[in-house]
Structure formats: structure tokens, C-alpha cells
Amino acid sequence: MRCLLAADRYEKGAGVARPFFAVSFANIRMNIGKRYWAIAEGYIPPYSHGPAPQMTSHEAVCILNAGDHPAHIEITLYYETKDPVGPYRFEIAPRRSRHLRFNNFDDPETIAPDTPFSSVIVSDVPIVVQHTRLDSRQAENALLSTIAFAGEQ
Amino acid sequence: MRCLLAADRYEKGAGVARPFFAVSFANIRMNIGKRYWAIAEGYIPPYSHGPAPQMTSHEAVCILNAGDHPAHIEITLYYETKDPVGPYRFEIAPRRSRHLRFNNFDDPETIAPDTPFSSVIVSDVPIVVQHTRLDSRQAENALLSTIAFAGEQ
Amino acid sequence: MRCLLAADRYEKGAGVARPFFAVSFANIRMNIGKRYWAIAEGYIPPYSHGPAPQMTSHEAVCILNAGDHPAHIEITLYYETKDPVGPYRFEIAPRRSRHLRFNNFDDPETIAPDTPFSSVIVSDVPIVVQHTRLDSRQAENALLSTIAFAGEQ
Amino acid sequence: MRCLLAADRYEKGAGVARPFFAVSFANIRMNIGKRYWAIAEGYIPPYSHGPAPQMTSHEAVCILNAGDHPAHIEITLYYETKDPVGPYRFEIAPRRSRHLRFNNFDDPETIAPDTPFSSVIVSDVPIVVQHTRLDSRQAENALLSTIAFAGEQ
Numbered sequence: 001m002r003c004l005l006a007a008d009r010y011e012k013g014a015g016v017a018r019p020f021f022a023v024s025f026a027n028i029r030m031n032i033g034k035r036y037w038a039i040a041e042g043y044i045p046p047y048s049h050g051p052a053p054q055m056t057s058h059e060a061v062c063i064l065n066a067g068d069h070p071a072h073i074e075i076t077l078y079y080e081t082k083d084p085v086g087p088y089r090f091e092i093a094p095r096r097s098r099h100l101r102f103n104n105f106d107d108p109e110t111i112a113p114d115t116p117f118s119s120v121i122v123s124d125v126p127i128v129v130q131h132t133r134l135d136s137r138q139a140e141n142a143l144l145s146t147i148a149f150a151g152e153q
Numbered sequence: 154m155r156c157l158l159a160a161d162r163y164e165k166g167a168g169v170a171r172p173f174f175a176v177s178f179a180n181i182r183m184n185i186g187k188r189y190w191a192i193a194e195g196y197i198p199p200y201s202h203g204p205a206p207q208m209t210s211h212e213a214v215c216i217l218n219a220g221d222h223p224a225h226i227e228i229t230l231y232y233e234t235k236d237p238v239g240p241y242r243f244e245i246a247p248r249r250s251r252h253l254r255f256n257n258f259d260d261p262e263t264i265a266p267d268t269p270f271s272s273v274i275v276s277d278v279p280i281v282v283q284h285t286r287l288d289s290r291q292a293e294n295a296l297l298s299t300i301a302f303a304g305e306q
Numbered sequence: 307m308r309c310l311l312a313a314d315r316y317e318k319g320a321g322v323a324r325p326f327f328a329v330s331f332a333n334i335r336m337n338i339g340k341r342y343w344a345i346a347e348g349y350i351p352p353y354s355h356g357p358a359p360q361m362t363s364h365e366a367v368c369i370l371n372a373g374d375h376p377a378h379i380e381i382t383l384y385y386e387t388k389d390p391v392g393p394y395r396f397e398i399a400p401r402r403s404r405h406l407r408f409n410n411f412d413d414p415e416t417i418a419p420d421t422p423f424s425s426v427i428v429s430d431v432p433i434v435v436q437h438t439r440l441d442s443r444q445a446e447n448a449l450l451s452t453i454a455f456a457g458e459q
Numbered sequence: 460m461r462c463l464l465a466a467d468r469y470e471k472g473a474g475v476a477r478p479f480f481a482v483s484f485a486n487i488r489m490n491i492g493k494r495y496w497a498i499a500e501g502y503i504p505p506y507s508h509g510p511a512p513q514m515t516s517h518e519a520v521c522i523l524n525a526g527d528h529p530a531h532i533e534i535t536l537y538y539e540t541k542d543p544v545g546p547y548r549f550e551i552a553p554r555r556s557r558h559l560r561f562n563n564f565d566d567p568e569t570i571a572p573d574t575p576f577s578s579v580i581v582s583d584v585p586i587v588v589q590h591t592r593l594d595s596r597q598a599e600n601a602l603l604s605t606i607a608f609a610g611e612q
Contacts, residue, residue: 032191032273032304038338040403040436041368041451046360054199054267055290062194064231064271078370078403097193097231097271114360118370118403118434120338128271128302130193134295135449138356142440143288144451145194145297146605149434151338185497185579185610207505207573207596215500217537217577250499250537250577281577281608283499287601296594298500298603299452344491346556346589347521347604352513384523384556420513424523424556424587426491441602444509448593450604455587457491 032066033126036151039119041131042077044103046113048136057136059102061121061148064128065092071123077111078118085109092127099132121148185219186279189304194284195230195270197256201289210289212255214274214301217281218245224276230264231271238262245280252285274301338372339432342457345425347437348383350409352419354442363442365408367427367454370434371398377429383417384424391415398433405438427454491525492585495610500590501536501576503562507595516595518561520580520607523587524551530582536570537577544568551586558591580607 045057065071074087088105092098102111102119111117121129129148134141198210218224227240241258245251255264255272264270274282282301287294351363371377380393394411398404408417408425417423427435435454440447504516524530533546547564551557561570561578570576580588588607593600 038434040370040434041438064193080403084401095237099269116405128191128193132194141295142447142449143295143297144449146299146452147302149453217499219579248543252575281497281499285500294601296601296603299605300608344587346523346587347591390554422558448600448602450602452605455606
């Protein structure tokens with residue numbers, strides 16, 4: 001299908017690119033992403049340097065809902081030495097991004113700093129999930145980020 | 154198919170590797186990558202330390218068009234509290250790399266620093282997309298990078 | 307199937323989201339992840355700055371077992387100039403996370419610092435694997451992280 | 460198939476785990492990884508702080524060949540303003556890891572520092588590829604890493 005579209009585009013020349021894209025975007029808004037995600041790494045650095053909130057050490061999950069329906073999201077946290085906690089519930093409006101900080105999670109409970117965890121993110125519509133940490137425990141901050149693991153269910 | 158090629162290679166011995174590779178490369182130039190990508194994390198650090206432009210804090214999307222056709226790319230940005238903005242349009246020549254800095258986007262509008270966003274990248278031919286940030290808000294820079302999420306449409 | 311569920315959800319309205327999620331979670335606990343993973347990068351920084359153990363330079367593999375069965379995991383290390391070493395064996399209880407530091411591996415042997423390696427992680431049930439390094443060789447720590455490569459066997 | 464094996468394992472109890480794994484590893488050594496990879500981001504920082512070679516700013520591609528056959532690898536670099544350069548050829552012995560620094564590439568030509576590029580990695584057998592950068596342009600180093608994009612050919 002992809003090859004067909006591409007070939008079609010080239011036969012007709014660049015002038016066709018715009019309507020071609022318009023169709024693609026409509027399609028993407030409905031579909032881009034997955035409904036099941038996991039982040040194996042999780043850790044809230046216990047202290048920080050620099051001005052809050054920007055430079056507060058934080059563990060974040062960035063979520064894109066590019067679709068036309070609200071995303072109802074449930075995040076469950078898995079720990080090394082206790083049972084899972086959750087779900088933490090969030091709603092993301094259609095065509096919106098949200099950068100959630102685990103530091104701010106408080107229902108059903110807050111997350112202890114300096115405690116390793118993992119998380120599973122479930123949505124009722126496709127979303128895209130990325131994990132980012134800003135660690136400012138020392139005077140200069142460090143960053144990490146990765147697209148989360150997308151489950152196949 | 155892959156197994157068949159590999160097995161075939163070993164039957165014939167290492168001497169066959171070169172033409173085998175030549176064929177592979179022709180195939181890759183046409184196909185490597187996807188046409189739909191998303192980056193859930195997006196943030197332009199509001200200030201910097203160190204000599205510009207190298208050490209200017211920046212959010213970048215690195216794109217490879219290894220194919221034989223120009224890539225017509227449209228990037229749409231999704232925000233937390235306003236409607237999507239875009240498309241931002243770029244063309245990448247065949248067999249070329251481009252490292253685009255969100256900091257420099259200006260049509261249809263510039264991107265506010267210190268504002269979370271996500272992005273969707275669409276191309277009319279397969280490309281490979283990677284997200285990188287250099288954060289030099291503090292005296293020493295921090296880096297993050299991840300291959301973007303490749304949609305399946 | 308995914309589209310069907312989503313469509314179904316919207317016909318019935320948001321009130322259906324909870325039982326719908328309950329079903330999803332039961333499904334995830336059984337399935338999220340893969341059984342074969344690889345991390346091509348591996349390196350234990352040979353020295354550190356800052357208070358141990360938090361700021362000790364370390365190479366970590368974070369593993370989520372969201373399932374209902376214990377995960378029996380075997381990690382094999384591949385080196386540049388010697389034969390593979392392993393398996394290093396670990397068990398992760400059901401619905402638990404573990405953040406393993408390669409620095410602490412000692413059976414069948416400890417891992418030499420300042421020595422490049424790669425690793426393959428195998429589990430008898432699906433898991434999610436993420437690779438993280440904290441490098442505090444210099445006064446300020448640096449971080450990297452990426453979801454590992456999930457094999458398809 | 461995966462579910463069948465897992466179920467089978469639990470019926471028989473933990474004692475079966477070892478032969479079960481032995482079979483898995485034989486399978487992995489033949490198959491884990493892909494033959495076509497791409498890294499969209501590429502940049503050799505033009506200067507460094509700290510003792511060489513450890514702290515020399517570098518751009519690295521880490522490759523795992525967990526298989527039983529040597530991997531013949533060809534890397535082609537794509538630039539923003541000139542034609543692709545390559546292939547750079549490497550061989551990785553069976554069951555070995557290699558951490559290659561782009562800084563050291565010299566045939567067909569060296570790679571200019573401070574110049575954006577992308578790369579495509581092709582192997583005649585399955586490999587796993589990860590991209591890592593150590594940037595020590597400033598006094599404290601920064602790190603980034605991501606599993607490369609695996610093509611589907």
C-alpha cells in the first residue's frame with residue numbers, strides 16, 4: 001500500500017503531494033501509536049540543584065494523543081519489593097500532548113524518591129509514549145530519554 | 154527470505170559477499186525507514202551556556218533520506234493547551250541527512266521555548282527519524298537521544 | 307480488534323472505560339514484553355565521583371516482569387576479544403521490577419571495568435528490558451538510557 | 460508458540476528451565492538481530508576535555524554479533540551537503556561485540572568533526588546495533604544512546 005501510494009505520487013509529480021498529505025494526516029490522527037506501553041526503568045532522584053520546577057530532578061512520561069478521541073490512560077507502577085500500585089488515571093484531550101511527572105503522582109499514592117520502579121501505560125486509544133529523566137542531583141543536570149516499549153496487544 | 158540469502162551466502166563462500174551487498178544497498182536506498190513518525194517528548198530549553206550555535210540549547214530532529222527520491226516532509230506539533238500547529242514543511246534530497254532544530258522553525262510560526270510539545274513527522278517516502286536534545290541551561294551540557302516511534306500505516 | 311474495542315467504547319460512552327480497562331490489564335499481565343532481548347552497548351566506567359551507591363558509575367539493566375509467573379532470566383555477555391561469559395541467572399517474581407547493575411554480577415565471574423561488552427537477555431516469560439548507565443567519572447554525572455532490542459523469536 | 464513453551468515449562472516445574480534455555484540460546488545465536496540498520500543522528504564533537512582515549516569526545520556504533528558466523532558489515536554515511544561516503548567495511552567474529560568509533564573511520568576517508576551525518580549499517584548476518592555518543596566538549600561529559608532503527612528487509 002505504501003509503495004503503491006509512493007509510486008502513484010511520483011507518476012503524478014510533486015504537485016500532488018499536498019492532497020496526498022492531507023489524506024495521510026487524517027489517517028494518522030486516528031491511528032498513530034499503540035495502546036499498551038511499558039517503561040522498565042523508573043527512578044525519582046531524591047534531591048536536586050537549580051531553580052524549581054525547571055531544574056527539579058524529575059522522572060517524566062511524555063504522551064502524545066494525536067487522535068480525534070480523548071485518551072483515557074491508566075498507569076500501573078511495579079516495584080522491586082512490593083505489589084503493583086495503580087492505576088493512576090489521566091485523560092488526554094484529542095490532538096494534545098502531555099508531559100506527566102511521576103514526581104507529581106498522588107492518587108492512589110505518591111511515589112517514594114530513590115526507589116526503583118517500572119511502569120505500564122494503557123490507553124483506550126492509540127498514543128505515543130516517551131520516557132525522560134532530568135537528574136540534577138549534582139550541580140549540572142543529566143538527561144536520558146527513550147521511546148517506551150510498545151506492546152502488541 | 155533473509156535466512157535464504159544468508160544460507161546462500163555461506164554455501165558460496167565469502168567471495169560472494171560484495172555483489173550480495175551491492176544488491177542489498179540498492180534495495181535499502183529504496184526502502185529503509187518508515188513514512189510516519191512521532192516524538193512524544195519536545196521541549197526547547199529557554200536559555201543556554203557556551204558558544205553559539207554549537208552549545209546553544211536545542212531540540213533537534215535528525216532525518217535520513219537514504220532513498221533515490223526527494224522526501225517531502227511535514228511536521229505537525231501538538232501542545233498541552235492549544236491546537237496543533239503545522240505543517241512545517243521540509244524537503245530532503247535523495248541520499249541526504251538533515252539535522253533540523255525545532256528552535257529554527259518559523260513557518261507557520263516559531264516555537265515558544267520552555268513549552269512542552271510532541272511532534273508527528275510524515276514523509277511521502279521512507280525516512281529514518283531520531284530525536285536529540287542538547288541542554289546547556291547549566292554550565293555543562295546534557296544530551297538525550299532516541300530513535301523516534303515509527304508508525305505502521 | 308483494537309479498532310473494534312475503541313469503537314465499541316465510544317458507542318457506550320466513557321462509563322464503560324473501567325471494566326474495559328480491567329479486562330485489558332488482565333491481558334497485559336500475561337503478555338507485555340518479549341522473551342529475547344539484546345543490548346549492544348555495555349561498559350562499566352572504571353571510576354566514580356560522589357556518594358556510593360547512588361553516584362557510583364554503573365551500567366544497569368532494568369527488567370519488568372508484569373506477568374503472573376516468575377521470570378527465570380539468563381544473561382550472556384559478549385566481548386570484543388574473548389568468548390561469551392554466562393549465563394548469569396536471575397529470577398524476577400511476578401508483577402515485580404528489578405534494576406540489575408552489571409557492576410554487581412559475580413557468577414560465573416565479575417565483569418571487568420573499562421571493557422566493552424554486549425549482552426543478550428533471555429527469559430522464559432515475556433519481560434521488558436531497558437538499558438541505563440550512570441557515568442560519574444567526572445564531577446558531574448551523565449546518563450544514557452534506551453529500551454533494549456527485542457528479538458522476535 | 461511462546462505461550463505453549465511457557466505453559467509447558469510451568470507444568471513440568473522449574474527443573475525443566477535449564478534444557479529449555481539451552482535450546483533457546485542455540486536458537487538466539489543464529490537469529491537475534493537484523494541485517495539492516497540506520498542511525499539518523501551522527502556528529503563527532505570537534506574537541507574534548509579529559510584524558511584520552513576514555514574521555515575523548517566520540518561517536519560510536521556498538522555492534523553485537525551473537526551468531527555462529529562472522530558478520531561482514533558495511534557502513535555508509537549520508538551527509539547534508541555531499542554524496543554518501545562508503546562503504547566502510549568491518550568484520551565481526553562470531554559471538555563477539557565491537558564498539559566502533561566513527562572518529563577512527565579512515566577508509567575510504569576520515570569523517571570531518573562538527574559535521575552532521577547519518578549512517579546505514581548492513582550485515583550479511585543478523586546483528587544488533589546501538590548508537591552512543593560521549594561529548595566532552597565541556598568540562599563534564601554528556602552521554603546519549605539509543606538502539607538504532609532496524610530495517611525490515
